Amino acid sequence: MRTGHDLELVHVTKRYGDAVAVNDVSHLFRGGSYVCLLGPSGCGKSSTLRMIAGHEGVSAGSIVLHGAEVTHLPPARRGTAMMFQSYALFPHLSVRDNVAFSLRMKGVDKPARHRRAGELLELVDMARHADRLPSQLSGGQQQRVALARALVTDPQVLLLDEPLSALDPFLRVRMRAELKRLQRELGIGFIHVTHGQDEALALADEIVLMNDARIEQAGPAREIFNAPRTEFVARFMGGHNVIALPQGRFALRADDVRLAPEGAEAVVRAVEYQGGHVALTARMAGEQELLALIPEAAFFADPKHPGDAVRLAWDEGRLHRLHA
Amino acid sequence: MPPETLSLAGSAGTPPLARPAAPRRASWRGSRHLTGWLLAAPLALVLALFLVAPIAMIAVVSFWTATEFSIVPAFSLENYQFLLGSGVTWRVLLNTVKYAAITWAITLTLGFTVAYFLAFHVRSQAWQTALFLLCTIPFWTSNIIRMISWIPFLGREGIANSALLSWGVIDQPLDWLLFSDFSVILAFVHLYTLFMVVPIFNTMMRIDRRLLEAASDAGASGLQTLRHVVLPLTRPGIMIGTIFVLTLVMGDFITVRFMSGSQSANVGRLIQNDIGLLQYPSASATSVLLLIVTLMVIGVLLRLVDIRKEL
Numbered sequence: 001m002r003t004g005h006d007l008e009l010v011h012v013t014k015r016y017g018d019a020v021a022v023n024d025v026s027h028l029f030r031g032g033s034y035v036c037l038l039g040p041s042g043c044g045k046s047s048t049l050r051m052i053a054g055h056e057g058v059s060a061g062s063i064v065l066h067g068a069e070v071t072h073l074p075p076a077r078r079g080t081a082m083m084f085q086s087y088a089l090f091p092h093l094s095v096r097d098n099v100a101f102s103l104r105m106k107g108v109d110k111p112a113r114h115r116r117a118g119e120l121l122e123l124v125d126m127a128r129h130a131d132r133l134p135s136q137l138s139g140g141q142q143q144r145v146a147l148a149r150a151l152v153t154d155p156q157v158l159l160l161d162e163p164l165s166a167l168d169p170f171l172r173v174r175m176r177a178e179l180k181r182l183q184r185e186l187g188i189g190f191i192h193v194t195h196g197q198d199e200a201l202a203l204a205d206e207i208v209l210m211n212d213a214r215i216e217q218a219g220p221a222r223e224i225f226n227a228p229r230t231e232f233v234a235r236f237m238g239g240h241n242v243i244a245l246p247q248g249r250f251a252l253r254a255d256d257v258r259l260a261p262e263g264a265e266a267v268v269r270a271v272e273y274q275g276g277h278v279a280l281t282a283r284m285a286g287e288q289e290l291l292a293l294i295p296e297a298a299f300f301a302d303p304k305h306p307g308d309a310v311r312l313a314w315d316e317g318r319l320h321r322l323h324a
Numbered sequence: 325m326p327p328e329t330l331s332l333a334g335s336a337g338t339p340p341l342a343r344p345a346a347p348r349r350a351s352w353r354g355s356r357h358l359t360g361w362l363l364a365a366p367l368a369l370v371l372a373l374f375l376v377a378p379i380a381m382i383a384v385v386s387f388w389t390a391t392e393f394s395i396v397p398a399f400s401l402e403n404y405q406f407l408l409g410s411g412v413t414w415r416v417l418l419n420t421v422k423y424a425a426i427t428w429a430i431t432l433t434l435g436f437t438v439a440y441f442l443a444f445h446v447r448s449q450a451w452q453t454a455l456f457l458l459c460t461i462p463f464w465t466s467n468i469i470r471m472i473s474w475i476p477f478l479g480r481e482g483i484a485n486s487a488l489l490s491w492g493v494i495d496q497p498l499d500w501l502l503f504s505d506f507s508v509i510l511a512f513v514h515l516y517t518l519f520m521v522v523p524i525f526n527t528m529m530r531i532d533r534r535l536l537e538a539a540s541d542a543g544a545s546g547l548q549t550l551r552h553v554v555l556p557l558t559r560p561g562i563m564i565g566t567i568f569v570l571t572l573v574m575g576d577f578i579t580v581r582f583m584s585g586s587q588s589a590n591v592g593r594l595i596q597n598d599i600g601l602l603q604y605p606s607a608s609a610t611s612v613l614l615l616i617v618t619l620m621v622i623g624v625l626l627r628l629v630d631i632r633k634e635l
Contacts, residue, residue, distance in 0.1 A: 055537050076543030088534035092556045102542030104552070153542070 005031025005066055005156050005189060007052065012061035014047050021047040023213035024061070029191060029206075031156070034183050036200035037193045039210035040236065046161060048210070049193045053082040053159050066156055076102070081155035085162040087146035089134040095121065096130040099148045120148040123182075140171045147182070157189040164199060176203055197237050201225060209233055226253075230324040241290050242322065250319040254279070257292035259304070263313030266290060268304050282310060379615070386608035395604060403609035413594070413610075417617065420590035423505075423580070424573040424621075427512040431569050432562065434513070435520025439561075440554070442521075443528035444536075456525070459518055471511050471582055478502035478510075503585030511583045516572055520565035527561030528554070563629045567622055574618045591617075 007029040014022040022044040029035050037045040050056035052063060054075035062071040070078040089098050096117050097104075103113035121127040124144040134142055143163065150158055163179070164172045180203055183190045194200055200207050201221050208218040217229045228234035231242050234251040241252045255277070266282035269289070278299040280292045290312060304310055386403055389396045407413050438459070446452045462470055477483050478501040485497040500506050531554065539549040577592030591614045598607035 053541065055541070074543075075537075075541045082537075082541045084534050084538055086532075086534065088532060088538040090535060090538070090553060101539070101544075101552075105539075105542055105544045105548050149538075149542070 006064075007031070007066075007157055007189065007191075008064040009048070009052070010062045010064065012048070012051060012063065013059045014044070014051060014056065015059045020213050022051070025210075025213075025215055026061075027208060027215060027218060029157070029189060031189050032187050033205040034180065034190045034192065034203055035206045035208060036204035037191060037208050037210060038197060038200040038204075038236075039195065039216075041195060043210040044213040045193050045195075045210045049082075049159050049161055049191060052157075052191065053080055054078055055082070076105075076153070079156040080159055081150040081153050081157075082159045082161065083146050083150040083163055086166055087134075087142050089142055089145055089149070091134055093133075094130065095126065095132050095134070095137070095145050098134065098145055099152050101149065102153050116152060117148070120152050121145075123151070124148045139167050140175060143167065143175060147179075151186070155188065157191060158183075160190060160192040162193055162195070164194070164196075172199075179203065201237075209236065211236070227320060228322065231322050232324075234320075234322060239293070243288060243290070243319075245319075247321075249322045251322055252314060252319055254291040255293040256314050256318040257290060257294075257312055258314065259292070259294060259298075259302070259310055260313035261311065263311040264290075266310055266312050268306050268308045268310055270306060271304060280304065280310075282312060284312070382608045382611050385605055386612050388605040388608075390603050390605045403606050406606070407609050407613060413613075416589050416591055416594055417613075419588060420574055420592075420614075421617075423508060423512065423590060424570050426509050427516065427573050428566060428569050430509070430513050431517045431520040432566070434517050435524055435565055436558070436562070438517075438521050439524040439528055439558075440550075442525055443531075444554075459521055462514070463518065467515060468578065468582075470515065471579055474507065474511055474514070474583065475502060478507055503583070503587055505584070505588060508580055508583040508588065511579050512573055512576070515579065516569045519568035519572065520562075523564040523568070524558055524561040527558050531557050559629050563625060566625060570621060570625075571618060574614065574621075 009025055009027045009029075012022060012025045013020065025044075025048060037048060039045045047056060051058050054070070054073060058071050062069055064070065065079055070080075075082070090101065093101065096114060099117035099120055100108075100113040103116060108116075118127060118130065121130055124147050126141060126144045126148065129137060129141060129145075134145065137145065143166075146163075160179070164175055167175060176199060179190070179192070192200075192203060204221050206219065207221050207224045209216045209224060211232050217224060217233045224233065225237050225239070228237060228240065228251050231249060231251075234240040234242050239254050241254055241257065243250055243252055259280075264284050266284040268280060268282050270279075270281040272279040272281075273296075274293075276296055277293045278296055280294055280299070282290050282292065284290055292312060385395075387399050387401070389398065389400045389402050442452055442455055446455060475482075479485070480497045480499070480502070482502065484501055485494075488494045489497065535553055535557075536549055539553045544552065574590075575592060577590065577596045580588060580590045580593055581596075591610060595607045595610045595614070598604070598610060
């Protein structure tokens, strides 16, 4: 199901001297979808994004956007725009001039570029701050300006480098809802780099999970969460137990584990109240730790404490076999 | 005052709990002000004794008069009338400003280029430090020695002329290489370019590299990035370097004397001459004039760029 706006990486490799940051990565980013590049720090996700943006050279392979090879084009001629981590707003320019910067570089005259900047500031609800300097704005406001500045070039793909990491948790949740809304309204592709799996799950149509310079698994958010291919994916996405059985290794969702009269014997190690759930960590025979997310009401009907002996049960059908 | 010190430390370190009650807070405030004054006092004293007092003295003496054999401490505008009425003063002042302006333009161009290279082209920090130290090597010898070493190089029989002669570029030694405006400005540039490099390099190092990427993301060419991003953000450094170079050149007398072979003059030379003739009141008046002109130039510069805001 290819469309004209797809972005494709073809055997892309990035080396820094002897170190390989991105190792032979191929992937098709569908046009108009919200994709999260997810992974621990140093996994190559940022390098991948920066290669797509053109801020980093490609050691081998090619990048194709909109049916055209863009591997060696300068950033501004690719049809991508980047929103930087910490925003990189020009501190000496007003909000309006920041947004209008790329138009100014193109030689658009002042009234026209200010009009266009005004429209974009309207879009991100920052029009009333147009005359301020970036240093006079809060983090969330700076982010909106950075977003407007990136969108002013009418990109086909917007690249976001950890856009929410500089915000406090409350604002982060609000801004991610707004990012999603914007993406839906504009209908362009967003590629969003993050190391937070909750952020990726909340936003992404497709998650590309990277590890050790390669793509570990890619797919819709639910598929990644419910059908992790490898132990790394299961552990990184969280909410999973990885258990070793004679038949192999399996992922088991923590909320599928329950306290039961019959089942595997275990000793409670820790109990953590989390609001809707209680996270109970228990050690089974063979030094295997198991996390159980138990609905709050069920737990407090018969509370357990560290040191208590319990029995844990789950449906065999909920075991998901891991390939690595 | 040990008790105050104690309460100061206590209330600075611990949150409201340990804060003294209202009446005590007033005394705490008082002692804090006192501490501030005491901390500022040594520097204030040094500046008052060695900067403000001498300048005041010069200002006072500039209104005195002198004869061949005595200095008369009486209020008179004679020095200023003579100074401002003489065409020589204005010519020399103009010459001083000319030296300052040309030296400024050249050191700025050189300094900006060198700083730009160091800050944006040299990637590794080790190389950056090494090259930066290399820039300071000339400062391992004194100003005078660095200046005088130009003389055998530039003279009629000097290395420059003999090299050019032997290459066949010229067939007569160039006279304007030494004891000319050229050699004066050359020496100034040699002496003071580093004063431009250092502050500009410093401000450039503080520019977030992502801003340059953001500029290229927005389609800015290298020149456009320089013009619209690097230059405006480097302005405070340029301004500080400018103040260094202008004040140094405006106040100089020794470089002009050596490098022009006493053939051109600036205000510093006027003052030096007067002092040599023991005409202290006249020298003082000239100094005051120079001070006023320099302060005016700096005042205009500070109007153009608000350094305090940008530091």
